[in-house]
Amino acid sequence: MNKKNIEQILKLKNVKPTAMRMLVLEYFQTTTSAISLRQIEFHFDHSDMSTLYRTLKTFVEHNILHTIDDGSGTIKYAKCIEGCICAPEDLHYHFHCLNCKKTICLTKQNIPSVNLPENFTMSEANMVVKGHCSDCQS
Numbered sequence: 001m002n003k004k005n006i007e008q009i010l011k012l013k014n015v016k017p018t019a020m021r022m023l024v025l026e027y028f029q030t031t032t033s034a035i036s037l038r039q040i041e042f043h044f045d046h047s048d049m050s051t052l053y054r055t056l057k058t059f060v061e062h063n064i065l066h067t068i069d070d071g072s073g074t075i076k077y078a079k080c081i082e083g084c085i086c087a088p089e090d091l092h093y094h095f096h097c098l099n100c101k102k103t104i105c106l107t108k109q110n111i112p113s114v115n116l117p118e119n120f121t122m123s124e125a126n127m128v129v130k131g132h133c134s135d136c137q138s
């Protein structure tokens with residue numbers, strides 16, 4: 001994905017394409033797995049951390065990234081699919097590989113609606129399936 005496309009994605013999401021934002025989004029285009037906050041900090045260790053955290057926050061607020069708590073103890077970020085507004089209907093299962101520790105979005109597996117008591121509303125759900133990915137089968 002080239003710079004022009006990265007810029008396009010940001011503009012579509014109403015986010016001003018600053019240098020840092022471009023770099024962070026570019027980094028997320030390199031993988032289909034979720035990236036942990038620690039990995040992001042490590043990758044951008046020469047950058048200003050408060051700018052980095054602000055960028056991640058902006059991306060989450062604008063439905064560019066969503067956060068995942070896969071039980072590994074560190075928060076992970078993954079790209080939202082096109083058209084995602086991070087509403088309850090967009091919530092999906094995640095798969096966490098117990099061997100290589102990678103976490104991927106199962107975007108075709110939406111979380112079924114849950115029967116909640118009267119006047120309860122759902123805003124988040126944390127559904128993580130754990131097992132072994134195709135690379136770790138043998």
Ligand SMILES: [Zn+2]
Binds near residue numbers: 063084087
């Ligand atoms: Zn989303």
Ligand SMILES: [Zn+2]
Binds near residue numbers: 099
């Ligand atoms: Zn694996």
Ligand SMILES: [Zn+2]
Binds near residue numbers: 094
């Ligand atoms: Zn996801």
